[in-house]
Amino acid sequence: MWLLLPFVILPIVEIALFIQVGGAIGVLPTIALVLASALAGVAVMRRQGARAALDVQRAMQDFRDPGRPMAHGALVMIGGLLMVVPGLFTSALGLLLLVAPLRSLILRRMARRMRVSGAGYSYSRTYGAEADFGADATGFRRGPGWSDQGAIDGEYSVQDDPPGPVRDGLTDQTEPPAGRRGNSGWTRH
Helix, strand or coil: CCCCHHHHHHHHHHHHHHHHHHHHHCHHHHHHHHHHHHHHHHHHHHHHHHHHHHHHHHHHHCCCCCHHHHHHHHHHHHHHHHHHCCCHHHHHHHHHHCCHHHHHHHHHHHHHHCCCCCCCCCCCCCCHHHHHHCECCCCCECCCCCCCCCCCCCCCCCCCCCCHHHHCCCCCCCCCCCCCCCCCCCCCC
8 A cells, every 4th residue: 555655646746746837937848847857867877877887996996885886876876767757846856866965865864774684604515524524625624514515526637649630630730732821621632
């Protein structure tokens, strides 16, 4: 029920604002205002995508938390999207989200309400003699819950023999005849 309330109230508010603003400044200026807002919203979203990526990259290079630039970028993108949606109320909300101090205030309020309930990572080793003693084959003692699920064991050997096609005489690895160029081995004349 509460989720449907904004979808019912928002169109009523938008229509009422269209009537009030249209009566005050006229129909054509109201339509021009909505179109200008949509164009400005598209410009903001195009510019913000690249700028948010640069801000996150700069934060990572300075060994800072990239969460803050990402959150500001997301709010600016939401503001641009609200400006694109036809309506005066949504455009006003979008413009408010473009103001940096207001975004910071919104993010602080959101951060106060967030709570991390738990995070963890486990990896368990459960087979062989290493599981009995808690160490792997190199003697390195792993923490509790260590596992090699997903590890692929393999063997390799170094061979000095040439590859099979050369060994079997399927390619020419000799000097080319007098009238022939290259030594690709793809053709024989």
